[in-house]
Amino acid sequence: MIVLQVLTVAAALALLWALLLRVRALMLREQRFREAFDAIPAMAFIVPPDGRRSFVNQWCRDFTGLAADSEHSAARNYALHPDDVELNRTMWAQAIATGEPIEFESRIRRTDGTYRWFLTRGVPVKDEHGRVTKWCGIATDIEDRRRAEHERERLRALEAELAHINRVSTMGELTASLAHEIAQPITAMATNAGAALRWLERDQPDLAGVSRSVKRILEDGARAHELIDRVRSMYKKVPVRHEPADVNAGIRDVLSLIQYEAERHCVSIHAVLAPDLPSTTADRVQMRQVLMNLMLNAIEAMKDSGGELTVTSERDEHRHLKCSVSDTGVGLPVEHGDRIFDAFVTTKPTGSGMGLAICKSIIESHGGRLWATANAGPGATFQFTLPMTTVDALRDTQPSGHTYQLG
Numbered sequence: 001m002i003v004l005q006v007l008t009v010a011a012a013l014a015l016l017w018a019l020l021l022r023v024r025a026l027m028l029r030e031q032r033f034r035e036a037f038d039a040i041p042a043m044a045f046i047v048p049p050d051g052r053r054s055f056v057n058q059w060c061r062d063f064t065g066l067a068a069d070s071e072h073s074a075a076r077n078y079a080l081h082p083d084d085v086e087l088n089r090t091m092w093a094q095a096i097a098t099g100e101p102i103e104f105e106s107r108i109r110r111t112d113g114t115y116r117w118f119l120t121r122g123v124p125v126k127d128e129h130g131r132v133t134k135w136c137g138i139a140t141d142i143e144d145r146r147r148a149e150h151e152r153e154r155l156r157a158l159e160a161e162l163a164h165i166n167r168v169s170t171m172g173e174l175t176a177s178l179a180h181e182i183a184q185p186i187t188a189m190a191t192n193a194g195a196a197l198r199w200l201e202r203d204q205p206d207l208a209g210v211s212r213s214v215k216r217i218l219e220d221g222a223r224a225h226e227l228i229d230r231v232r233s234m235y236k237k238v239p240v241r242h243e244p245a246d247v248n249a250g251i252r253d254v255l256s257l258i259q260y261e262a263e264r265h266c267v268s269i270h271a272v273l274a275p276d277l278p279s280t281t282a283d284r285v286q287m288r289q290v291l292m293n294l295m296l297n298a299i300e301a302m303k304d305s306g307g308e309l310t311v312t313s314e315r316d317e318h319r320h321l322k323c324s325v326s327d328t329g330v331g332l333p334v335e336h337g338d339r340i341f342d343a344f345v346t347t348k349p350t351g352s353g354m355g356l357a358i359c360k361s362i363i364e365s366h367g368g369r370l371w372a373t374a375n376a377g378p379g380a381t382f383q384f385t386l387p388m389t390t391v392d393a394l395r396d397t398q399p400s401g402h403t404y405q406l407g
Contacts, residue, residue, distance in 0.1 A: 043108070043118065043139035049096070049132045060139075065111045081107035081115050092122075099124050099132050108139065116143040185224040192216040242366075245282040247313055247321055247386070248273045254291045255311070258299065266306030267299050273313045280321050280386045286362045290370075293355045294325040294382045301329025301379065320368070321388055326381040332374050340372060359384075 043060040056066055064079045080088055084106035095102040101123045107115040122137035196213035199206040255269060262269055291311075298309050307328035316322040333340065341360045363370040363384045370384040 040138070042141065045137050045139075047122070047135040047137070049134060063110055064108065079109050081109065083107075095122060095124075095135070099126070105142065116141055117146045118142060182224060182228070185220040188220040189217050189224075192220065241283055242281050243284070244279045245284050245287055246279055247287070247323060248277055250284065250287050250291055251311055251313060251323070254288055254295060258292065258295050261296070262299055262309060265299055265303040267302050267309050269309050269311070271311045273311075274315065277313055277315065277321065278388045280366075280388055282366050282386065290359045290362050290384065291323070291325070293359050297355065297382075298325055298327035298329065301327050301331075305329070307379070315388075316385060318385075319388065320385040322383060322385045324381055324383045326375065326379060328375075328377070328379040331378060332372060332380045341370070
């Protein structure tokens with residue numbers, strides 16, 4: 001009997017010891033979990049399935065001043081920016097109802113009263129039956145990232161403003177050329193209108209002649225309208241819009257605008273444009289701005305001696321679109337070297353030093369590259385490349401070149 005009692009007591013003690021070891025192991029695991037939980041360098045939290053209370057780590061407590069075990073809705077209203085409380089409530093209500101992960105941005109109050117932006121992510125932990133047992137989440141400070149994004153947006157807006165100013169300034173320099181180009185179709189319309197009147201004033205009105213004159217007037221009017229549209233597009237201050245663009249069409253448009261300027265300075269224009277050139281994705285106005293700046297710079301380099309402006313388009317060995325603007329003028333300035341694309345570097349007495357810098361920024365924003373080289377003879381060549389669109393990049397045929405002689 002005594003032996004049985006001793007054995008019973010021993011078994012009970014062994015069971016108690018096992019339970020004690022189990023409890024100590026669980027306490028040790030909990031301690032390690034809390035240490036790891038508190039060591040997370042962001043706001044970490046655990047929310048039971050009912051969403052009433054939240055357990056937060058040390059980083060969160062230090063940032064917000066909340067207790068480790070706090071009532072979830074009260075903590076939310078205390079720590080969140082007033083404008084973000086409803087968003088937070090809606091997101092959590094939807095997550096608890098659907099059992100789906102959530103992600104949203106909100107402002108959280110620091111102990112000193114300032115608010116910072118955080119990205120909050122929460123995921124459900126489910127048991128083997130698919131029931132949510134708790135929510136685990138983390139809120140990461142993204143204030144600096146948002147400020148950097150805002151600064152980048154501000155810089156992009158500033159670059160767009162400078163580009164627009166540069167376009168307006170450039171078009172102002174082309175006043176004489178534009179006046180000449182617009183005067184041509186207007187003069188032609190007046191001539192054809194006079195001819196139509198003469199056909200009508202005959203004893204037997206020549207209606208066929210009148211019809212021909214009226215058709216010519218319509219054609220000249222369309223030509224003038226097209227020219228004015230090109231000028232207006234350069235003056236417009238519109239958001240950057242990347243869309244399929246025909247580089248050759250852009251080159252022809254710019255050549256039509258600068259032709260009179262070239263004639264004034266005894267500069268002949270030679271264009272070699274590859275037909276069926278693949279399109280690229282670009283902002284058309286900005287591409288014309290780059291082409292116009294490069295061509296006007298080339299004419300400026302030859303204004304005292306005359307010369308030849310050569311514009312080419314092709315597909316290079318890397319299957320990129322490549323455009324070149326070459327002149328026979330004074331060449332690259334030795335004293336500036338590679339700094340010619342830096343802002344405020346200019347060789348013109350009245351230049352702003354922003355034209356080439358803006359061109360470089362535009363080309364690089366389109367995924368391309370702009371550079372300059374000295375010619376073997378007189379002058380310099382400016383070249384830029386642009387990536388082709390995905391569909392056109394799959395073409396295997398290499399088009400042959402076609403020559404256009406202008407002026």
